[in-house]
Amino acid sequence: xxxxxxxxxxxxxxxxxxxxxxxxxxxxxxxxxxxxxxxxxxxxxxxxxxxxxxxxxxxxxxxxxxxxxxxxxxxxxxxxxxxxxxxxxxxxxxxxxxxxxxxxxxxxxxxxxxxxxxxxxxxxxxxxxxxxxxxxxxxxxxxxxxxxxxxxxxxxxxxxxxxxxxxxxxxxxxxxxxxxxxxxxxxxxxxxxxxxxxxxxxxxxxxxxxxxxxxxxxxxxxxxxxxxxxxxxxxxxxxxxxxxxxxxxxxxxxxxxxxxxxxxxxxxxxxxxxxxxxxxxxxxxxxxxxxxxxxxxxxxxxxxxxxxxxxxxxxxxxxxxxxxxxxxxxxxxxxxxxxxxxxxxxxxxxxxxxxxxxxxxxxxxxxxxxxxxxxxxxxxxxxxxxxxxxxxxxxxxxxxxxxxxxxxxxxxxxxxxxxxxxxxxxxxxxxxxxxxxxxxxxxxxxxxxxxxxxxxxxxxxxxxxxxxxxxxxxxxxxxxxxxxxxxxxxxxxxxxxxxxxxxxxxxxxxxxxxxxxxxxxxxxxxxxxxxxxxxxxxxxxxxxxxxxxxxxxxxxxxxxxxxxxxxxxxxxxxxxxxxxxxxxxxxxxxxxxxxxxxxxxxxxxxxxxxxxxxxxxxxxxxxxxxxxxxxxxxxxxxxxxxxxxxxxxxxxxxxxxxxxxxxxxxxxxxxxxxxxxxxxxxxxxxxxxxxxxxxxxxxxxxxxxxxxxxxxxxxxxxxxxxxxxxxxxxxxxxxxxxxxxxxxxxxxxxxxxxxxxxxxxxxxxxxxxxxxxxxxxxxxxxxxxxxxxxxxxxxxxxxxxxxxxxxxxxxxxxxxxxxxxxxxxxxxxxxxxxxxxxxxxxxxxxxxxxxxxxxxxxxxxxxxxxxxxxxxxxxxxxxxxxxxxxxxxxxxxxxxxxxxxxxxxxxxxxxxxxxxxxxxxxxxxxxxx
Ligand code: PEP
Ligand code: MG
Numbered sequence: 060x061x062x063x064x065x066x067x068x069x070x071x072x073x074x075x076x077x078x079x080x081x082x083x084x085x086x087x088x089x090x091x092x093x094x095x096x097x098x099x100x101x102x103x104x105x106x107x108x109x110x111x112x113x114x115x116x117x118x119x120x121x122x123x124x125x126x127x128x129x130x131x132x133x134x135x136x137x138x139x140x141x142x143x144x145x146x147x148x149x150x151x152x153x154x155x156x157x158x159x160x161x162x163x164x165x166x167x168x169x170x171x172x173x174x175x176x177x178x179x180x181x182x183x184x185x186x187x188x189x190x191x192x193x194x195x196x197x198x199x200x201x202x203x204x205x206x207x208x209x210x211x212x213x214x215x216x217x218x219x220x221x222x223x224x225x226x227x228x229x230x231x232x233x234x235x236x237x238x239x240x241x242x243x244x245x246x247x248x249x250x251x252x253x254x255x256x257x258x259x260x261x262x263x264x265x266x267x268x269x270x271x272x273x274x275x276x277x278x279x280x281x282x283x284x285x286x287x288x289x290x291x292x293x294x295x296x297x298x299x300x301x302x303x304x305x306x307x308x309x310x311x312x313x314x315x316x317x318x319x320x321x322x323x324x325x326x327x328x329x330x331x332x333x334x335x336x337x338x339x340x341x342x343x344x345x346x347x348x349x350x351x352x353x354x355x356x357x358x359x360x361x362x363x364x365x366x367x368x369x370x371x372x373x374x375x376x377x378x379x380x381x382x383x384x385x386x387x388x389x390x391x392x393x394x395x396x397x398x399x400x401x402x403x404x405x406x407x408x409x410x411x412x413x414x415x416x417x418x419x420x421x422x423x424x425x426x427x428x429x430x431x432x433x434x435x436x437x438x439x440x441x442x443x444x445x446x447x448x449x450x451x452x453x454x455x456x457x458x459x460x461x462x463x464x465x466x467x468x469x470x471x472x473x474x475x476x477x478x479x480x481x482x483x484x485x486x487x488x489x490x491x492x493x494x495x496x497x498x499x500x501x502x503x504x505x506x507x508x509x510x511x512x513x514x515x516x517x518x519x520x521x522x523x524x525x526x527x528x529x530x531x532x533x534x535x536x537x538x539x540x541x542x543x544x545x546x547x548x549x550x551x552x553x554x555x556x557x558x559x560x561x562x563x564x565x566x567x568x569x570x571x572x573x574x575x576x577x578x579x580x581x582x583x584x585x586x587x588x589x590x591x592x593x594x595x596x597x598x599x600x601x602x603x604x605x606x607x608x609x610x611x612x613x614x615x616x617x618x619x620x621x622x623x624x625x626x627x628x629x630x631x632x633x634x635x636x637x638x639x640x641x642x643x644x645x646x647x648x649x650x651x652x653x654x655x656x657x658x659x660x661x662x663x664x665x666x667x668x669x670x671x672x673x674x675x676x677x678x679x680x681x682x683x684x685x686x687x688x689x690x691x692x693x694x695x696x697x698x699x700x701x702x703x704x705x706x707x708x709x710x711x712x713x714x715x716x717x718x719x720x721x722x723x724x725x726x727x728x729x730x731x732x733x734x735x736x737x738x739x740x741x742x743x744x745x746x747x748x749x750x751x752x753x754x755x756x757x758x759x760x761x762x763x764x765x766x767x768x769x770x771x772x773x774x775x776x777x778x779x780x781x782x783x784x785x786x787x788x789x790x791x792x793x794x795x796x797x798x799x800x801x802x803x804x805x806x807x808x809x810x811x812x813x814x815x816x817x818x819x820x821x822x823x824x825x826x827x828x829x830x831x832x833x834x835x836x837x838x839x840x841x842x843x844x845x846x847x848x849x850x851x852x853x854x855x856x857x858x859x860x861x862x863x864x865x866x867x868x869x870x871x872x873x874x875x876x877x878x879x880x881x882x883x884x885x886x887x888x889x890x891x892x893x894x895x896x897x898x899x900x901x902x903x904x905x906x907x908x909x910x911x912x913x914x915x916x917x918x919x920x921x922x923x924x925x926x927x928x929x930x931x932x933x934x935x936x937x938x939x940x941x942x943x944x945x946x947x948x949x950x951x952x953x954x955x956x957x958x959x960x961x962x963x964x965x966x967x968x969x970x971x972x973x974x975x976x977x978x979x980x981x982x983x984x985x986x987x988x
Contacts, residue, residue: 061128061133067108067140068092068109069100070096071100081093087112087113087304088163089165089306090163090405091163091405092112092163092304092306094404097383098404101379103380105401106310106311108306112304113301113304115280116283116305120284124280131273135269141309142156145309149268150267154187155187157177157178157180158309158310159306159308160175160272162282162306163306166295167405167406167408168292168297169531170527171285171505171508172283172288173212173282175205175278176204176310177310180202180205181267181271183266188201194315194316196242197314199248199249200314201312203245203249205271206252209256209264213274216255216256221252225237225240228248232244236354237348279303280302282303283302283303286506312395314344316343318394319395319397320394321346322359322392323389325337326380326388330409331472332594333416336359336360336374339523340362340392341357346393356523369399377390381426385421385426385431387406389408390403391404410443410471410472415440415594417435418432418433418436429604430601432598433601433602433981438974438981444587444595446473446587447474448474448571448585449474449584450583453582453583453584464578465543465545465576465577466574467518467541467543467546468529468540468543470540471572472538473572474571474582475537476570477514478494478495478568479499479565480497481499481548481564482550483498483508483511484509487509490512497514497518497570498511498513498514499518499519499548499568502519502526502528502541503522511532515537517537517539518546518568519540520543520548521542538572538573539570540571540572540577543577589973603645605980606627608625609624610623611624611625612625620933620936625980626954626957626958626962626963626965626982627648627965628972628975628976628979629641629648629707631650631651632646632652637969638696641972642700642704644972648701649706649708650942650964650966651709652706652709654690655718658686664718668761671715671718671764679788680788684792690793690796691796691803693796694708694800695803695804698801702811706814707876708813708814710794711789714773714774714776714778715768715782716770719768720761720765722766725762732758735751736751736752739751774890780820787832790829791833794837795840798840802841802846814850814851814853814873815833816854817854817872819857819858819878819881820868822860830871852873853874853876854868854875856868856875856876856878861928862928862931863927863928864931866934869931869934873936873940875940876944878944878945879921879945879946879948880946882924883913886921899913910952914946916950916956916957918956922960925943925957925960926960926961929941929960929962930961933961940963941962943962949968949975951974951977951978955978
């Protein structure tokens with residue numbers, strides 16, 4: 060017997076048995092097929108039908124587009140069963156069965172693949188249907204739709220040609236809406252469409268329903284490898300080998316008159332997350348009329364007045380589906396002569412804001428647990444919520460200045476500013492060139508997706524909240540305003556116009572996807588307030604609680620000292636204001652304060668330079684004494700902001716030449732000054748010459764200093780701990796400043812926990828020397844101030860040797876922090892400053908490397924050094940505190956690795972702290988003990 064390629068909707072148990080679990084069923088039948096089967100099982104009204112599996116699709120594509128053995132026979136047998144269930148017969152003019160053929164992959168790919176409706180209609184069955192329904196308008200509208208969809212989807216004829224014929228007809232008849240076309244119009248259009256098929260293909264539209272079914276099934280299989288589908292999968296990281304299912308569903312008609320209709324509804328608002336039905340419907344229409352945005356839809360609430368009983372049943376079904384799936388659903392339904400049918404349900408796509416609100420609300424409603432809520436929100440959702448909005452004042456000003464154009468549907472929130480591009484290709488071209496683009500279209504279609512991906516925002520003049528543009532934009536987190544009807548888009552002259560105001564292609568436009576407003580020009584944006592986002596804060600508190608649980612990590616017995624709680628999230632912050640923000644965002648400590656950043660400030664740089672140019676240790680000390688109060692003040696602010704939490708302060712790290720002017724600039728200046736001096740001498744201008752020579756001497760001194768500090772490989776040169784050892788006065792001043800600040804603040808009652816971090820250690824002897832130079836300074840200050848404070852001395856692990864010898868290093872370090880920027884640089888031997896521009900991006904694009912290792916921690920190489928460093932370090936010192944402060948500390952994938960490797964915390968920039976808190980909880984849940 061051949062393999063089972065086809066499952067009736069009522070055969071969900073068989074599918075489960077074969078596929079193992081629900082995930083398997085979704086993989087086998089595709090999301091749509093699995094859910095149709097599941098709805099059938101729980102007694103929701105679904106029209107009879109069946110699914111040809113994704114395995115059949117893959118087999119079909121693999122063997123050069125041939126149905127696998129037995130599949131077609133199984134489809135024909137399943138058709139027979141559907142005939143029995145419906146009491147109708149496929150191809151029988153007296154009582155014809157009509158079906159739709161719909162794609163459905165494991166992961167929803169809205170609008171990316173094909174659908175054909177009304178299969179089974181031909182000249183004869185159409186006549187039969189007229190007799191049955193006594194509704195010629197409906198029948199010929201359905202028939203022309205089949206020819207149109209078959210022509211475009213199966214036979215590859217441009218849909219515009221069919222649409223053009225409809226538009227022409229309406230113009231001739233002086234009408235606006237498709238519903239005003241009568242039976243004669245649709246009949247004539249059906250014939251016209253058949254002629255279009257003949258003209259393009261040289262054969263007639265197939266009259267045989269079985270052939271229609273076969274060709275439509277093949278077209279859906281093939282659409283898995285269509286350009287839009289591939290682009291979408293690349294964008295969404297969906298594997299290319301999943302295949303699509305084909306669902307054959309008995310047609311039910313929403314266009315049988317004004318007691319019929321069709322709609323698309325979310326069980327909660329997908330933009331805001333509010334618990335309310337959100338969607339549109341149309342009476343006397345078929346499904347894609349709603350989605351295509353050609354006719355203006357009605358809000359789902361209006362159905363309550365138009366068909367109260369159907370509405371009640373619909374509300375109950377929505378509730379049942381939400382409870383069954385424990386997720387917000389996106390449903391499609393049709394009402395055929397007063398009878399409600401559900402055609403689809405799936406987990407609804409949503410904005411970041413909605414994702415978070417729904418997760419938190421469903422927890423309060425006891426539908427899901429806190430852990431599930433945390434797992435349902437993705438790091439990119441949190442990211443999007445911290446994205447910019449229009450600055451209200453700038454928006455008011457824009458209004459006053461009259462740049463407001465119009466308002467449409469607020470389909471996907473967030474503010475976006477860009478130049479208008481009127482087609483997807485141009486949007487993509489400009490976007491790839493680094494321009495900020497708003498793609499402006501009357502409506503969008505699946506083959507516009509590449510342009511949407513490259514755009515900052517989407518603006519359309521047609522379509523509603525469930526139109527293609529809205530659904531896709533929401534999913535990408537791209538702000539979108541759709542159905543902005545007041546805007547007239549002229550694709551010929553490449554401009555949009557509203558009441559005489561014009562925006563041409565390439566001119567700026569600003570859209571507010573949160574409110575639906577559209578403005579000409581650029582409006583300033585601002586980051587949203589984290590404080591106001593109560594649901595996000597709630598969710599992140601749950602995330603923290605998950606990580607703080609004892610026992611979420613467990614380790615093999617010989618693995619001493621590993622934390623059993625999850626990761627904490629700390630922040631990299633140099634200034635008190637950054638520390639405050641980090642704390643607001645939920646950071647539990649400062650993991651890295653790069654002290655040298657403060658050296659660059661205007662009033663300090665000259666002191667730093669004078670210190671570098673000093674001839675002796677004494678002279679250097681004099682200048683350092685002037686720097687000390689500044690540093691003390693900086694540190695005092697940090698301790699205050701982080702009252703009660705650890706603050707890791709790293710001693711000076713970069714090579715000194717970074718604080719001096721560039722050699723090239725100095726050479727130019729010195730040469731110009733010398734030439735000018737020669738001219739002044741010639742002219743005998745002694746006073747001016749003397750002044751200039753004094754300046755020249757200073758510059759030459761600086762040039763000499765720069766030349767003397769010049770190194771062939773400065774990143775591997777005199778920096779980090781090496782600098783601290785050869786010029787101990789600098790780090791001694793820093794330690795004094797840290798302890799003076801700490802002692803002063805401790806006396807004020809602030810709970811200070813300074814941790815002194817030494818960068819770039821390669822050999823434990825370096826740390827031994829540094830400790831001997833610095834610990835006495837700390838002790839002296841505490842003696843002077845008469846107060847003891849809790850502190851640690853530790854080091855960064857940034858050099859492979861330090862990681863490999865971490866057991867020795869840990870003898871001298873009370874904590875480790877992985878500086879994975881340098882560690883990646885030194886492990887790969889790639890310059891972190893040049894690699895990206897020279898070859899690294901090429902490597903990533905061509906698959907030579909899976910990721911940019913400066914963004915995503917290289918688990919196989921750098922990661923092994925991290926693991927080794929942690930393990931060996933804790934062999935010596937079981938309580939060793941270990942963190943990461945390289946850029947990877949804010950990257951979700953790398954955070955997961957840090958959890959696995961046994962780090963205590965990750966430290967990242969303040970704005971990434973919320974994302975990192977979520978990622979840390981995901982790691983804890985995904986790898987829980
Ligand atoms: C690192 O190397 O990862 C690090 C945090 O230090 P910096 O980036 O300052 O070199
Ligand atoms: Mg470093």
